[in-house]
Amino acid sequence: MSQLSERPEKPVVGVSMPHESATLHVTGTALYTDDLVHRTKDVLHAHPVQVMKAHGRITALRTEPALAVPGVVRVLTGADVPGVNDAGMKHDEPLFPDEVMFYGHAVAWVLGETLEAARLGAAAVEVELDELPSVVTLQDAIAAGSFHGARPVMLTGDVDAGFADAAHVFTGEFQFSDQEHFYLETHAALAHIDEAEQVFVQSSTQHPSETQEIVAHVLGLHSHEVTVQCLRMGGGFGGKEMQPHGFAAVAALGAKLTGRPVRLRLNRTQDLTMSGKRHGFHAQWKIGFDPDGRVRALEATLTADGGWSLDLSEPVVARALCHIDNTYWLPNARVTGRIAKTNKVSNTAFRGFGGPQGMLVIEDIMGRCAPLLGLDPMELRERNFYQQGQATPYGQPVVQPERISAVWQKAVDNGGIADRKREIAAFNASHPNTKRALAVTGVKFGISFNLTAFNQGGALVLIYKDGSVLINHGGTEMGQGLHTKMLQVAATSLGIPLYKVRLAPTRTDKVPNTSATAASSGADLNGAAVKNACEQLRERLLRVAASQLGANASDVRIVEGVARTLGSDEELAWDDLVRTAYFQRVQLSAAGFYRTEGLHWDAKSFRGSPFKYFSHGAAAAEVEVDGFTGAYRIRRVDIVHDVGDSLSPMIDIGQVEGGFVQGAGWLTLEDMRWDATDGPHRGRLLTRAASTYKLPSFSEMPEEFNVTLLENATEEGSVYGSKAVGEPPLMLAFSVREALRQAAAAFGPSGVSVELASPATPEAVYWAIESARQGATSRNGHDSNGSAAGAHACEVKVRTDATALSGA
Numbered sequence: 001m002s003q004l005s006e007r008p009e010k011p012v013v014g015v016s017m018p019h020e021s022a023t024l025h026v027t028g029t030a031l032y033t034d035d036l037v038h039r040t041k042d043v044l045h046a047h048p049v050q051v052m053k054a055h056g057r058i059t060a061l062r063t064e065p066a067l068a069v070p071g072v073v074r075v076l077t078g079a080d081v082p083g084v085n086d087a088g089m090k091h092d093e094p095l096f097p098d099e100v101m102f103y104g105h106a107v108a109w110v111l112g113e114t115l116e117a118a119r120l121g122a123a124a125v126e127v128e129l130d131e132l133p134s135v136v137t138l139q140d141a142i143a144a145g146s147f148h149g150a151r152p153v154m155l156t157g158d159v160d161a162g163f164a165d166a167a168h169v170f171t172g173e174f175q176f177s178d179q180e181h182f183y184l185e186t187h188a189a190l191a192h193i194d195e196a197e198q199v200f201v202q203s204s205t206q207h208p209s210e211t212q213e214i215v216a217h218v219l220g221l222h223s224h225e226v227t228v229q230c231l232r233m234g235g236g237f238g239g240k241e242m243q244p245h246g247f248a249a250v251a252a253l254g255a256k257l258t259g260r261p262v263r264l265r266l267n268r269t270q271d272l273t274m275s276g277k278r279h280g281f282h283a284q285w286k287i288g289f290d291p292d293g294r295v296r297a298l299e300a301t302l303t304a305d306g307g308w309s310l311d312l313s314e315p316v317v318a319r320a321l322c323h324i325d326n327t328y329w330l331p332n333a334r335v336t337g338r339i340a341k342t343n344k345v346s347n348t349a350f351r352g353f354g355g356p357q358g359m360l361v362i363e364d365i366m367g368r369c370a371p372l373l374g375l376d377p378m379e380l381r382e383r384n385f386y387q388q389g390q391a392t393p394y395g396q397p398v399v400q401p402e403r404i405s406a407v408w409q410k411a412v413d414n415g416g417i418a419d420r421k422r423e424i425a426a427f428n429a430s431h432p433n434t435k436r437a438l439a440v441t442g443v444k445f446g447i448s449f450n451l452t453a454f455n456q457g458g459a460l461v462l463i464y465k466d467g468s469v470l471i472n473h474g475g476t477e478m479g480q481g482l483h484t485k486m487l488q489v490a491a492t493s494l495g496i497p498l499y500k501v502r503l504a505p506t507r508t509d510k511v512p513n514t515s516a517t518a519a520s521s522g523a524d525l526n527g528a529a530v531k532n533a534c535e536q537l538r539e540r541l542l543r544v545a546a547s548q549l550g551a552n553a554s555d556v557r558i559v560e561g562v563a564r565t566l567g568s569d570e571e572l573a574w575d576d577l578v579r580t581a582y583f584q585r586v587q588l589s590a591a592g593f594y595r596t597e598g599l600h601w602d603a604k605s606f607r608g609s610p611f612k613y614f615s616h617g618a619a620a621a622e623v624e625v626d627g628f629t630g631a632y633r634i635r636r637v638d639i640v641h642d643v644g645d646s647l648s649p650m651i652d653i654g655q656v657e658g659g660f661v662q663g664a665g666w667l668t669l670e671d672m673r674w675d676a677t678d679g680p681h682r683g684r685l686l687t688r689a690a691s692t693y694k695l696p697s698f699s700e701m702p703e704e705f706n707v708t709l710l711e712n713a714t715e716e717g718s719v720y721g722s723k724a725v726g727e728p729p730l731m732l733a734f735s736v737r738e739a740l741r742q743a744a745a746a747f748g749p750s751g752v753s754v755e756l757a758s759p760a761t762p763e764a765v766y767w768a769i770e771s772a773r774q775g776a777t778s779r780n781g782h783d784s785n786g787s788a789a790g791a792h793a794c795e796v797k798v799r800t801d802a803t804a805l806s807g808a
Helices: 024-025 031-040 115-124 139-144 159-165 207-219 244-258 266-273 315-323 356-374 379-384 401-414 418-428 482-494 522-549 574-583 651-666 729-744 760-772
Strands: 045-051 056-060 072-076 105-112 126-131 152-155 168-176 187-193 200-201 227-230 262-265 281-289 294-308 333-341 434-447 456-464 469-473 500-502 556-559 562-565 570-574 587-597 600-602 607-609 613-626 630-639 706-710
Touching: 031 045, 031 187, 031 200, 031 262, 045 072, 045 115, 045 126, 045 244, 045 556, 056 105, 072 244, 105 115, 105 244, 139 281, 139 294, 139 333, 139 434, 152 401, 159 281, 159 294, 168 356, 187 244, 200 207, 200 244, 207 227, 207 244, 244 262, 266 469, 266 482, 281 356, 294 315, 294 500, 315 333, 315 356, 356 379, 356 574, 356 651, 356 729, 379 434, 401 418, 401 613, 401 630, 401 706, 418 434, 434 729, 469 482, 469 522, 482 500, 482 522, 482 729, 522 556, 522 562, 522 570, 522 587, 562 574, 562 600, 570 574, 613 729, 630 729, 651 706, 651 729
Parallel strands: 045 262, 200 227, 294 333, 469 500, 630 706
Antiparallel strands: 045 105, 056 126, 072 105, 152 333, 168 281, 187 200, 187 262, 281 294, 434 613, 456 469, 456 587, 556 562, 562 570, 600 607, 613 630
């Protein structure tokens, strides 16, 4: 076992415990960025001047009327920026734009003594616009050839030969929806300037170092003149990885120009209309199977709706390509990615970061093709699982293929799938207007940032004379339990009780140059860095303990706050040990660092090993569908998920549950609508509040919800043998969508390939049922935006006998 993964005697990691701020959360005493306003004097409030047109060039911007509004102090425009007028890392996102690029684009900000004064001032600003043509839908962008950014191609094997050898070839098209993060806390920042002209920004950000960098370049400063702190976030899900930077920069600019603290917090409608979403995708595909139902070749083009600027669209598309295989070996594949440029908000990171979109494509293909091949969908999926010695289409060996089968079989066993499928068949035979179905899907998700440089983490650990410990690390807490795990890692590494360790807020003047808390890497990177710092301190303290106990340092162990020598009853309490070390002038602070080893990636050739390891999971979902309305309920879900040796089992189970529900929301409920008409509100987000955007609630939860963590799953080379848990569980929700497809198909004859729009709302399920009833393999209606849901999975080579493969 590696040093990084090995656990000492009586570790604190692996113990189930509540979130470190759980009591603060439920009592309302946890502080978030905007709560700090009430502790700050003379705060000014910022309000955006939004232009309600999808596209146009600004011909006049008159701020004088705003300054006449009582309580308005200043209007910020592009003329006020002393540095670079840009909020992005690619310099394609003007902070104060000359051209409106989406409906609700902020072109100026008003500072007022009160939020109401700022709001009235913003309403008084006069903007004249020369309207320009706009591209709102993904289909329109594809038709117009409106693209930007890189167009990667992932190629493996001989695709043409693969199709030539295939016994069955199908083609299809699939478009699926974007998704709103809908975190509880909207974007917020509070900036002030100290007596030394240092800029201090409190920000709800997943990436404090990049927020620091953007604020500095907007203000024309060096990074050491800007400090960014994040206490905690009320949710992030990727929506606060890139998008907080501009809001923090506006607050900092206002503070710099007025000398007063400036608070910026978006209300819910502003947040919905100004911040990016999960990328919606369009996929066009062609797939070939051999006589036994194994994939021989895949050709696909994935188009992401990037919105008006690039943001993180390029790495999102790259990760989508890297995950189109999911758990299946694709011996011959050619997959192209591209980014559509539309006049909508700039889409951004969202839990899974393109991985869910890529995986959804292949799972949709499997679900659509299984009936045409005469195979049970579970059987088709199992026949195509990775085996030992096989590699991904981008060249990374799949070193734990047995985990794919292990979690799958455990989910099948836990769920009693064989017996329940017989019960479902009996139920369906006696209920002509209500059908049930059960589907099982798996997950293989790569862990690490695709950009190798981001795979590093830092920490600063301080031990005080009284034996108490303070840890700082570069990760941010958005409710996912990262800080809880870091406390457990520190206590385990030092060999002390958890109560002796406290964690400081994340800030850039303690741990510099950190990566975003994203890509499910928060615990891996920061946990290893914390462990590294603690190990430095422990080695120093072991030498001190050895001198006091008359032993060799290699024979001393610190367990539960007591230093002991092997084979001896002599001991030294932690507090006494630390005090002794202080008087011996031993350094009691250490900076830790970690870099993920073994990664390499060539973005041009789209080859390499970008991931440290793969996380695995499987879910079995049973649904019941009403044939008259398409309404459905999730009767039961059984999940088995691979988190290695869990650092904190209660936290991890909560993440699995939450990720699954959020994925189910994306796939079945969350139906984003945009005005694509040629009317005056073209480009407006129509689902701009909780009243019009359907989120999962208790009524959408599975009636029976069973989550099991895979046992005996130590991950070598990862902190205390654990695996990431943030993103992979979201894709377990594919099982719900596939169960809905199968339930809809049960209303028609066997062997029918049923299409299902995404999100699979009750309306979409109803159209799928109608299609099944007609026994048709043609399109099942229209997707949520009123556009074609996609060409059916039609056979273009050899007609498949519906029973040909059933016994293969």
